Amino acid sequence: MKTIALASGKGGAGKTSVAAALGAAFGLQGINADCDVDAANGAIALGARIMSSEDYWAGEGYAINASACSSCGACALACRFDAIARTASAYAIDEALCERCGACVDLCPSGAVLAHDKLGGALYVSKTRWDSTLVHAELVPGEDTSGKLVRAVRQRAEAIAAAANPPIEAIIIDAPPGIGCPVIASLSGVDLTVVVIEAGSSGVRDAARLFELLSGMKRAAIAVINKAGIDAYWDAQARGLAEAWNAPLIAVLPWDKRFRLSTERGEAWFHSPDVFVAGQARSLYSAVRSAAAL
Ligand code: SF4
Ligand code: SF4
Incomplete structure (x- = not known):
């Protein structure tokens, strides 16, 4: 079994859509783990229904009697x-x-100051539209232990994978944006990181910071360029960035409203009746499998 993470450095680059597409492609041989606990949207992308939930306790809080x-x-x-x-x-x-x-x-x-257990959020195990498993969570607004909750999401996904029959081929992690503690908790120990580079100024800059982080963590990465074709300069910058960090470029997804329409219809791209969108998802899946040696 391999753990494959999707990360981008910034929000809105398309990593949740790519994670959903890969999850749909792996089907019952995959588990999605949505580690973007501050804004978990994987359940929407995968049309998930909650099967079980539990409280997430964040540690001690304090109150005055x-x-x-x-x-x-x-x-x-x-x-x-x-x-x-x-x-x-x-x-x-x-x-x-x-x-x-x-x-x-x-x-x-x-x-007069008393310690009490502090409720930090909730952890969910859900079934996707295709009956595969999604583990996700929700952090209480203002709660600051997102890295700990990310660990809880990953551990639950790993436990489900270990008990699964037929065996799970891949856990697909949707990492949060940024380069902070919850991102490090999402990427530590993974087998492969897919960096989704949005072909634009902020997308390239934030992906560069992520590559730097991955280099420090000694994690292998491949790259997908998303929203290409708007500006040739930024397309070239995105390609150059992947090359500079020795991240093989496995796909260049164009800025095309057919992806957006498919996402809004909840098809996770892979199950789209649009042959262009479904074909892109199939190619992506095949390239990721190959890079992960599956
Ligand atoms: S209320 Fe202030 S002093 Fe007390 S635990 Fe919180 S941060 Fe520390
Ligand atoms: S230190 Fe204790 S007694 Fe004094 S104001 Fe704070 S809670 Fe009240």
Whole structure:
């Protein structure tokens, strides 16, 4: 079994559409893991229905017990994140601002600051329109442990794959945009990363930052150029970028409204009745299989 990640450095480059197309192509021999936990859209792209869900606990949060608080203000003075403010009756913590350093717990002379388990979101196991499995998640707005939730999504997908019969050929990871902690959690240990380069100024710049990250992580990468044909200069820049980072270019997808229409119809490209779109998805699938040595 191989773990194949789709990443782009920026949002809107098309990695979710490519991940959905690959998931549809692998069918029951594939599992999709949507690790873009801040804005998980894989379920929409794959027409998924939720089969099970569970709470995701993000670790400790803090709250002030108003009846024990003497309103001395020591915690508010100590908090470096301005997360504690006085209310009419006592002091209170704004959980959206709290960085959970725990200083207020240590400093409170009255023992009024209490730790509690903090709900960080939910983890879902769903079935796609084609009955393959999608693992995805949803982070509570403002929650900052997205890397931990990404790990939970990956571990659940790996556990399902290990128990599957017939065997799973590939876990297809849809990584978040950017180059931060949740992206690193999505790409660590994968067998192959497919970098989707949007042929435009921000797409090329952000993909360059991603290649730099992948190089540091010593992860193998191949490249797909998406939305090509709008500007020859940026098409050439995207090609040059892949070449500069020794990432074999396996597909150049044109800016064509037929892809968009297929996506809106929920066909994941591979099942499109449009022969052009379905043909592009088949070629992409075949090239990714080959690059992953499947
Ligand atoms: S845990 Fe740290 S960041 Fe949160 S309220 Fe207390 S002092 Fe502020
Ligand atoms: S340090 Fe404790 S007693 Fe003082 S304001 Fe904060 S919570 Fe209340």
